[in-house]
Amino acid sequence: MADDSTIKSLREALSISPDNVALRKLLGRTLIQQGQASEAEAEFRKLVEMRPDDNEARLDLANAFFQQGKFSPALVIVEDMVAKRGTPAGAYLLHARLLMQRGETSFAITEYRHAIAEDAALRDTALEAELGIEAPTNSPVSEGRVRAPWEGEDEPAKTQRTDFERPLVKFNDVGGMANLKEEIRMKVIYPIQHADMFKAYGKAIGGGILMYGPPGCGKTHLARATAGEISAGFLNIGIHDVLDMWIGSSEKALHALFQTARTNKPCVMFFDEVDALGASRADMKTSGGRHLINQFLTETDSVASSNEGVLILAATNAPWNLDPAFRRPGRFDRIIFVPPPDREGRTEILRLLLKGKPSGTIDHDAIAKKTEEFSGADLKAVVDVCVEAKLQEAMKTGRPLPIETRDLLAAAKQVQPSTRDWFSSARNYALYSNQGGQYDEILKYLKLSR
Helix, strand or coil, X not given: CCCHHHHHHHHHHHHHCCCCHHHHHHHHHHHHHCCCHHHHHHHHHHHHHHCCCCHHHHHHHHHHXXXXXXXXXXXXXXXXXXXXXXXXXXXXHHHHHHHHHCCCHHHHHHHHHHHHHHCHHHCCHHHHHHHCCCCCCCCCEECCEECCCCCCCCCCCCCCCCCCECCCCCXXXXXXXXXXXXXXXXXXHHHHHCHHHHHHCCCCCCEEEEEECCCCXXXXXXXXXXXXXXXXXXXXXXXXXXXXXXXCHHHXXXXXXXXXXXXXXXXXXXXXXXXXXXXXXXXXXXXHHHHHHHHHHHHHCCCCCCCCCEEEEEEECCHHHECHHHHCCCCEEEEEECCCCCHHHHHXXXXXXXXXXXXXXXXXXXXXXXXXXXXXXXXXXXXHHHHHHHHHHHHHHCCCCCECHHHHHHHHCCCCCCHHHHHHHHHHHHHHCCHHHXXXXXXXXXXXXX
C-alpha cells in the first residue's frame, strides 16, 4: 500500500507536469486507497474538467463521492454513464451499491448482474450477501460471464409455484380510478362474465394491461382487486421471483410462473417493476439480459402454450425503459396512465383509510382539497401521522380521542407529495421522447401542449 511519501512524490511530479492525465489518475486512486477520498475528489474533478468524456475519470469521481457518503452526486454521474454505450463494468457495480443505499434492491440486483457478466473479477461476495443472492462458492466463471453450476448438464425440472392468492378485495375497496377500473372491466372482467358474447366476436379471454405512473398510486392494490372481482387466482410477481445471477435460470423461473398461471386459470399475473424484467434490448450490454426479455416476450405471446384465461397486469414507474416489443397487440396492448387521485378520488381514499378508526365529524372534501398531487400512499402517510399524534394525546389523557378534520389538516402539512419527483422526470420524456403520442396522457395531466 502506498504511503505518504508516495503521495508527496506524485504531487511533486504533477507540479512539474500538471496536464499529465495518467499521473493525476494515479494520484487520485492512491489517495482513495489511503482513505483520503476528499482529496481524491479534488484530483478527479480536475481530471473531468480536463477530459469530460473520460469515463474512467468520471467513474473515479463517482467512487470518491461514494466513499464520502455523497450518494446524490455519485448517482447523477453513474446514471448518466449506464444510460450510454461503452460504459465500464465498474459503473454498474457502483450503481448497484447506490441503489442499495436507496433501498431499491431489485434494481441493484439487475445492475450487479450486468457488472459481473461484463467483468467476473468484480464479483463481491459481501454485496451479494446484502442483495440476498445465494451462490455456491465453487461456482465456475468463464468467458467473463457467470454461469450456472448446472450449465452443460441436464437441470432438474422446475416445480410450479403453489402460493397464488385468492384475493377478497374488490374494486369497491379501491378508492378513485373510475376510468381505469372501466378499462380493466372491458379488457379483463367482461370477457369472463360474458364469455359467449366475446366468443361470438372471436375475442379471446386474456392479454395484458400495462399500468404506469408515479409510485404509490394504487397499481398493485388495483391488480389484486381485479383478481377479486372475478374470483381468479392471483400471482404477485416481484423481480426477486425471476431474477437469478446464473445464466438460464431466470428464464426457467419465468416459464415456471407462466405454467402455474396456465394450469390455474382464470389467473391474474401481476408483474411489479416490470421495467426491471423488460428493459429495452437496445440498451442491454449483455446477452443474458436480452435472453430474459426474449423469454418474457415469448411467454406473453406464446404459440406453443395458450394464454387464454391468463390475465397479465404489469406496473412500472418508468415506461420509457421498456422494450417497444412489449406494446405489440397480444402482449401489453393497453398502456394505461395511473395518475395521482383527483379530488373526488382523494375523498374516497380518505374515507376508506379512516374506516374503523375513532373519528368525529370529518370534512373529507376539505382535506382532499388541501392534498392536491398526493398519491394514495401519501394520503396513508397523512392518516398515519394523524393517528400517531392522537395516540400521543391518548397516552396523556388515558382515553382515545376521535380524529377531527383539524387533526388531518395539521398532519397533511407534515407530508410532502411524493409524486413531484416522478413528474419532473416524466415531463421531459413526454415533451421530447413522445413518439406516437404514447405519453400524451402525461402532457394532458400537466396541462402542457406538445
